[in-house]
Amino acid sequence: MTALMQAVQIEEYGGPDVLNLRRLPIPTPIQGEVVVKVMAAGVGPWDGWIRAGKSVLPQPLPLTPGSDIAGVVVEVGPGVNELAVGDEIFGVTNRRFTEGYAQYARARVDMLAAKPSSMTFEEAASMPVIAVTAWQMLHEFASIKAGQRVLILGGAGNVGAYAVQLAHLAGAEVVATASDAQADHVRALGADKIIERSMRRMDPYTSSFDAVIDTVGGGALEQSYALVLPRGVVVSAVQKPDSTRLPQHVRSDFLLVNVVTPTLEALVRLAADGELKARLGDILPLADARRAHQMLDGSQHRPGKILLIP
Known part of the structure; x- marks a missing residue:
């Protein structure tokens, strides 16, 4: 039976x-x-x-x-x-x-x-999927290094929250978009600066990024094109960036997640140590x-x- x-x-x-x-x-x-x-x-x-x-x-x-x-x-x-x-x-x-x-x-x-x-x-x-997506965007596509400036679009979302934590752990300067209601939470994850998610309230601090990590797409992604440095990176988990609107020599792509054991093991070591929540x-x-x-x-x-x- x-x-x-x-x-x-x-x-x-x-x-x-x-x-x-x-x-x-x-x-x-x-x-x-x-x-x-x-x-x-x-x-x-x-x-x-x-x-x-x-x-x-x-x-x-x-x-x-x-x-x-x-x-x-x-x-x-x-x-x-x-x-x-x-x-x-x-x-x-x-x-x-x-x-x-x-x-x-x-x-x-x-x-x-x-x-x-x-x-x-x-x-x-x-x-698994959301944490690996954040890891791949930051480490496998953008190759984030200590001291670089990273803009994370959607820092309070499921993928974005891991991206904020991982960028902070990598030693990057992290700027993230979030609603006013979620701002304190995203700061607690490791964001150095919060931009209101509509990206209307901008200041000189919000320009010149080595990498844009996009988890929301649409208008926020489009507004970010002007903020990335030459030879920087724009990578999205939502839609393919428009390379024709990006500065010269900026790498860009849509990331299709690839979940594999070694990446899961790297993430779970951080979680077990209390560094990833x-x-x-x-x-x-x-x-x-x-x-x-x-x-x-x-x-x-x-x-x-x-x-x-x-």
Whole structure:
């Protein structure tokens, strides 16, 4: 008799109402995978894009959304030596960013890392995609160094909050946009200066940046083009910057996150040492996945990462 689990599934693309709780078979791992008993699953904007049929990757239906997970390994697949049954892990399920909203999930071992005992499952599940995105923008694309000046657009957002912390830890001078209500929080993360998020209140301090790290896009990104130094960097997690409007020799690109074990391990070392802090938002049962996606689509919710608990 096939063992079953609860999982969220969509059979057609659309709004939050296409998310349904189902009884599905517990998955079996293939080469390079493990099966994880999911203790917490993160909810991110990319989950909403997949649900709405707007993913940049092919997403055959039916599917179970969700990529960020933390939990306990219950089965290892062929060729897996890195992890064992009973290991507490966190990371991402697969390169399609699916299968996470479930009691059990298959996951690639090269997209997982050990969860430190100092972190809760909720904290660990909140980190992978957003923290790795911030790390890649700052360290792998912009190559931030101590003493450089960095402008972070959206310093109070989930990716932006990690970008502020990581830029501060790198020794950069950090300027971030944030609402007046979030300004103190962003300063506490390590921002040296706050610009009101509309970027209307500007002063000479807000010009001449070595790097612009964008997590919001739109008008804020466009206004930042004039603020980056020649040979500087503009990198966005939201949209491709318009290179024709940038100063000469400025590198720019849209970053598509690549979650891998070494990056997760680097981040979790900082978290375990207390140098990198997660911010948890609303924590809901798996059955409330529709409500979680309503929050993604604009319904009021607490600041921080939304989580589902299977």
